[in-house]
Amino acid sequence: MARKENRMTGKTLYLANPYGFSGQQRAGPLAELAAALKALGADVWEPFARNNQIDKLAPGWAYRVGQADLRDVRDSDGIFAVVNGCPPDEGVMVELGMAIAWGKPVFLFRDDFRRCTDSEAYPLNLMVFTGLPEQGWEDYWYDSVDGLADPDKSLARWLAA
DSSP states (O other), X not given: OOOOOOOOOXXXXXXXXXXXXXXXXXXXXXXXXXHHHHHTTOEEEOHHHHHOOSOTTSTTHHHHHHHHHHHHHHHSSEEEEEOOBTTBOHHHHHHHHXXXXXXXXXXXEOOOOOOOOSOSSOXXXXXXXXXXXXXXXXXXXXXXXXXXXXXXXXXXXXXXX
């Protein structure tokens, strides 16, 4: 069987997610999501892998992790945010807000079926969608790992551009 070669696009994608807090989620959904993004050619910057190898007994460790994550969001080309939960993880929301403020391309992933909103248009708080276009925002929304490679959606187009 021929092995598909992963060709990097040169684009860095910050993978904002809450999965790194759990060993099972790190080994399961996080590994699967990161592998799927890499297979599309993204250079995936996953914060738990990049910035969490610190001594948590040392004073100031939390500040250093937060600053490293902030730098990675700022220096990445785009953000892929896992927005599961009602509400989604606070850290992911801060990272998403920074990316929106810096004008980064935003891609959202939610395989959580619960609606958490007052809006009939969006499945989450409307502010989560401020980094997406008003018309066609659904092209930046993913609800399965299998859907990431859809060539008609924004992630594949962005990585190929």
